[in-house]
Amino acid sequence: MKRKLSLTLLLLSLFSLNSIVSYSQEKSKISPYIQLQYFKDNDENSYLKTTLTYSKNRMELPLPGMKIIFYSGPEKKTRLAEIVTDDKGVAIYNLTHKSELLVDKKGLWPFGSVFNGNDTIESGASELLIRYATLNMTLTEVDSIKTIGVIVKKMEKGREIPVSGDKVTLYVPRMFSLLPIGEAILDESGSGSVEFPSSLPGDKEGNITIIARIEDHAEFGNIEKKATLKWGLPSTYTVPAGHRALWTKTAPKWMIYTLSILLSGVWGHYLFALISLIRIRIAAKKKAKEEYRV
Secondary structure (H helix, E strand, C coil), rough: CHHHHHHHHHHHHHHHHHHHCCCHHCCCEEEEEEEEEEEEEECCCEEEEEEEEEEECCCEEEECCCCEEEEEECCCCEEEEECCCCCCEEEEEEEEEHHHHHHHCCCEEEEEEEEEEEEEEECCEEEEEEEEEEEEEEEECCCCCCCEEEEEEEEEEEEEEECCCCEEEEEEEEEEEEEEEEEEECCCEEEEECCCCCEECCCCCCCEEEEEEEEEEEEEEEEEEEEECCCCCCCCCCCCCCCCCCCCCCCCCCHHHHHHHHHHHHHHHHHHHHHHHHHHHHHHHHHHHHHCCC
């Protein structure tokens, strides 16, 4: 009887332990964030971009090496590709216009991306509906006034119609990021314009790149057009001899002085601690000799 009771208790303990381990494993699974975006570049190339990340200590971290499955069509009708995320947690699939065969009744492209998960990461999916749209940019100069014009049209029921009420953001590239120079609000004809600032520097010949973007639109996704022309102020970026800066080979003097003071303080503390240890040892030996004589 005692043997059966012991065996029963042992089985219950093992079952409870297994349940606790399983619960802990399920609870410790990473919950990923999956984002699907549509892009069309200056050369009319379209692609889908899926970003797979997770949150840890209030930081968004990428999930590299994960397989993303891209679909097209309603209810994941057609499997497009399987692509592994890169070091930034990004998987990109280049679209072909054969996908037009999968446009739904409203003239929208249904797309989806799926991550099936694994032992440590939960599954996730993201979907979007994209309407085909075109963005054109014109650059004109009349009486020294430079104007950037944009026209946006979309496909609806087999024909092109203008897009009104939306905005197109205009940028010029700077050293580390894009500088916004204006927003063109589209009128009923799908057109909008912005006057180009006359004080922007370009390269040594005055060339400057202008970028027009529709960004994260609910229907059109992300569309970009860009052009380069001599609308900037000619400027040179030669560094004078002996110039000290963060990007030159010789560091600024204030940085050298600050670093020298900090290092002196650190090594001074080390030296003080070493001298103190030596003095303590000498004092201990002296005290021991005096006690021995007594």
